[in-house]
Amino acid sequence: MVLSVEWRSIKAEEIARKRSSPQYLVGMHPHGSFPFGGMVNGLTEIGDTTNLSVDPKGLSPAGKPLDQAGAEPWPREDTPSVHTRWFPHLRLRAAAASFCFWVPGMREIFLRCGIIDCSEPYMRRLLKQGLSVAVFPGGARESGFATPGVYRLYLRGRRGFLRLALESGVSVFACYTFGDEAIWHSLVDAPAWLSSVVQIAKESLGILPPIWLHLIPNRVPLTTVVGIPIDFSDLRPPPGEPASEENLDIAMSRYIDMLQSLFDANKGLVPGNHGSAKLVIE
Numbered sequence: 001m002v003l004s005v006e007w008r009s010i011k012a013e014e015i016a017r018k019r020s021s022p023q024y025l026v027g028m029h030p031h032g033s034f035p036f037g038g039m040v041n042g043l044t045e046i047g048d049t050t051n052l053s054v055d056p057k058g059l060s061p062a063g064k065p066l067d068q069a070g071a072e073p074w075p076r077e078d079t080p081s082v083h084t085r086w087f088p089h090l091r092l093r094a095a096a097a098s099f100c101f102w103v104p105g106m107r108e109i110f111l112r113c114g115i116i117d118c119s120e121p122y123m124r125r126l127l128k129q130g131l132s133v134a135v136f137p138g139g140a141r142e143s144g145f146a147t148p149g150v151y152r153l154y155l156r157g158r159r160g161f162l163r164l165a166l167e168s169g170v171s172v173f174a175c176y177t178f179g180d181e182a183i184w185h186s187l188v189d190a191p192a193w194l195s196s197v198v199q200i201a202k203e204s205l206g207i208l209p210p211i212w213l214h215l216i217p218n219r220v221p222l223t224t225v226v227g228i229p230i231d232f233s234d235l236r237p238p239p240g241e242p243a244s245e246e247n248l249d250i251a252m253s254r255y256i257d258m259l260q261s262l263f264d265a266n267k268g269l270v271p272g273n274h275g276s277a278k279l280v281i282e
Helices: 005-009 012-019 036-043 106-112 120-128 139-143 160-168 192-205 245-266
Strands: 024-029 092-096 132-135 171-178 223-226
Touching: 005 245, 024 160, 024 245, 036 171, 036 223, 092 120, 120 132, 120 160, 160 171, 160 245, 171 245
Parallel strands: 024 132, 024 171, 092 132
Antiparallel strands: 171 223
8 A cells, every 4th residue: 555656746734734634535446346455455454565655744764844755765665554654543444335244254254344334324424423434436337347457437426425525524535456457357248148137136236246257366466545635625515404516516526636646646656567557437
């Protein structure tokens, strides 16, 4: 897990302000067939690669502000995870599809990990309690895009997480995991009968069963990049009122711009040969 190189372009004072919030809503991308990279790197202490060349005060090992630190090695290794060092006040819970809690065994694992149902009441309640929530906006629809070399997100029609952020008064930042798209080769152009079966499963269960061309996952590097939080305070509705459609459109536009910038700024820096990748956001 690494910080976006974009953090180097902003002043130390701005960095401190961006990190000071006690809670955030985190958009995780892509969903993939299963979001292994985002879940492991972002929600555990397992990931062992991070470019946190700064201490909690926003200084580099040389004692310079991050925006003046110069060309230090990127990424750096063997340092604590981003979400426990860079955001010291972060108490994070991930949200998963309701179907995950219907499956014996999976339900117990998810609950043990602190994962919650992605329904709005659960997430709104956690935000009111001061916790942060991570969501995968692309969900089941996006899982059908997962195949090596394809960087495709389903996002424009998923404004619920931004509505929740505006109405709850929390900032939002994105995390993009390079490599999640390449864990399995999925059958994109499935026969009509198979596509019908998959669609029925999606409508009935809320998940999109992937059609893999192989069972053993590819061994690929999974690098989760942490973006810069967006403050939507100018778009927040009065307490108790819903966010307007106009403000949701503006929020989505800002979020997409931020996500595109995050992707383009880091694609050539992370392992996995993503330098020529083009992100498609639907």
